[in-house]
Amino acid sequence: MDSMSNEYGKSDQTFLRSYNKKKIRSILRDEGSCSRVDLSAKANLDKKTITNIINEMLADGEVIVVSKSNDGVGRPKENLALNGEYQHCIGLDAGGTHVSGVIIDYSGKVLCDHSIDIASMSSDILMQLCNFIIEELLNKSGFTIDRIDKIGIAFPGYIDSKTGEARLTENIKGWRNLPLADLFRKNYDVDIMVDDCSRLMALAELRYGAGRDVKDFIVFDLGLGIGCGIVINDKVFHGSMGMSGEVGHTIVKVDGPRCTCGRNGCIESIASGWALTNQAVELLKREESPLLFEATNRNTRTPTVKEIGLAAKLGDEKCLQLLKNAGRYIAIGIMNSISIINPSKVIIGGRLIQDNDIMFKEIVETVKREALHEMIKDLKIEASQLGELATAIGAATLCLENYFENEDT
Numbered sequence: 001m002d003s004m005s006n007e008y009g010k011s012d013q014t015f016l017r018s019y020n021k022k023k024i025r026s027i028l029r030d031e032g033s034c035s036r037v038d039l040s041a042k043a044n045l046d047k048k049t050i051t052n053i054i055n056e057m058l059a060d061g062e063v064i065v066v067s068k069s070n071d072g073v074g075r076p077k078e079n080l081a082l083n084g085e086y087q088h089c090i091g092l093d094a095g096g097t098h099v100s101g102v103i104i105d106y107s108g109k110v111l112c113d114h115s116i117d118i119a120s121m122s123s124d125i126l127m128q129l130c131n132f133i134i135e136e137l138l139n140k141s142g143f144t145i146d147r148i149d150k151i152g153i154a155f156p157g158y159i160d161s162k163t164g165e166a167r168l169t170e171n172i173k174g175w176r177n178l179p180l181a182d183l184f185r186k187n188y189d190v191d192i193m194v195d196d197c198s199r200l201m202a203l204a205e206l207r208y209g210a211g212r213d214v215k216d217f218i219v220f221d222l223g224l225g226i227g228c229g230i231v232i233n234d235k236v237f238h239g240s241m242g243m244s245g246e247v248g249h250t251i252v253k254v255d256g257p258r259c260t261c262g263r264n265g266c267i268e269s270i271a272s273g274w275a276l277t278n279q280a281v282e283l284l285k286r287e288e289s290p291l292l293f294e295a296t297n298r299n300t301r302t303p304t305v306k307e308i309g310l311a312a313k314l315g316d317e318k319c320l321q322l323l324k325n326a327g328r329y330i331a332i333g334i335m336n337s338i339s340i341i342n343p344s345k346v347i348i349g350g351r352l353i354q355d356n357d358i359m360f361k362e363i364v365e366t367v368k369r370e371a372l373h374e375m376i377k378d379l380k381i382e383a384s385q386l387g388e389l390a391t392a393i394g395a396a397t398l399c400l401e402n403y404f405e406n407e408d409t
Helices: 002-031 035-044 047-060 123-140 182-186 196-206 269-271 274-283 290-295 305-313 316-342 357-369 387-404
Strands: 063-069 077-080 088-094 100-103 110-117 150-155 159-162 165-168 176-178 191-196 217-222 226-232 343-349 381-384
Touching: 002 035, 002 047, 002 077, 002 387, 035 047, 035 077, 047 063, 047 123, 063 150, 077 381, 088 123, 088 165, 088 196, 100 123, 100 176, 100 387, 110 123, 110 387, 123 182, 150 182, 150 196, 150 387, 159 191, 165 182, 182 191, 191 196, 191 387, 196 217, 196 226, 196 343, 196 387, 226 316, 269 274, 269 381, 274 290, 274 305, 274 316, 290 316, 305 316, 305 357, 316 343, 343 357, 357 381
Parallel strands: 088 150, 150 191, 217 343, 343 381
Antiparallel strands: 063 077, 088 100, 100 110, 159 165, 165 176, 217 226
16 A cells, blocks of 8 residues: 555656646746746745756756856856757648748747748648758758657648548648648658647747737638637637637628538638639639739739739729728638637738738728627737748647646646
């Protein structure tokens, strides 16, 4: 009986030590640096516990002394920080029209990045493009693959983060029940983690961006498709089947255009990147948008969203109305989400919104004008602070979460 009690006691102590370490890591990540006295106060741990844990982390190389200060009383005060060299992770964002990647260190600092734009994505060229990005990141950083501890991958669609499988991605051909994690493990002898791109954008904003100052927020990820990342009480919400945030497939116009999911009137069918470019093609066919024709260098190919935005800024009324109409429908999706979740903040990100002041302004004005006043009187609506790399940063951050987060807390 005594032996069993000792085993349980050791187990409890191990858990408590691990829990306290994670608290300290989280404080250092969020604060940048702290003295032992400040850590003791913020973590609500006594001086002896802090000293023992910090000494262990210093010996392991997980924490370093970044500065010393002296107030003239007693020994100089050491300021401690996470040692960025302790871990390095790659984050990949494989969207429908681009692949982006970053390497981050243990403190969350982005060491380098690389991106390529493509006309379309298929499962056949997926690994080639991701391998290319990884090689470029290693070249830029001067690392070899053995310096990388984990690779995180962000994909659009219905992603099973536990198995690393892409169940269905409607905007990318051939992506159904694709064993993403297994494909990467064949090439790289490191841990592979996979999740949905919108949830990983939300994770990046939670840790390093516009979501750091609130506990409950939603991120609208506007790109080739439209998704939503939900954060409740500082946790990214996955849902019972890991399919939360598919706001792009909520119906906002019953008799609207056909969506890739097979239904009519989804937000994606009206306001996503692919919907906007399809509508722009029709403008060119009808010769109703001369400035858009000029923006595409007098080419009849499918215009990009940036070219649509350029034509609108130059005074093309048809393109201006196209962007404003999309903004209004996205605002409907945001208002519906606000009514259900009641967040403190809405963050708008994704490639569709980059350098697109017209659409962003229309979204904000529509929400402020049409939403229930009591629901939005304290609500903040902000653009992403992390730009086009937000999702890749989130994918890399996913790799570090186990060092900082406790699943049951």
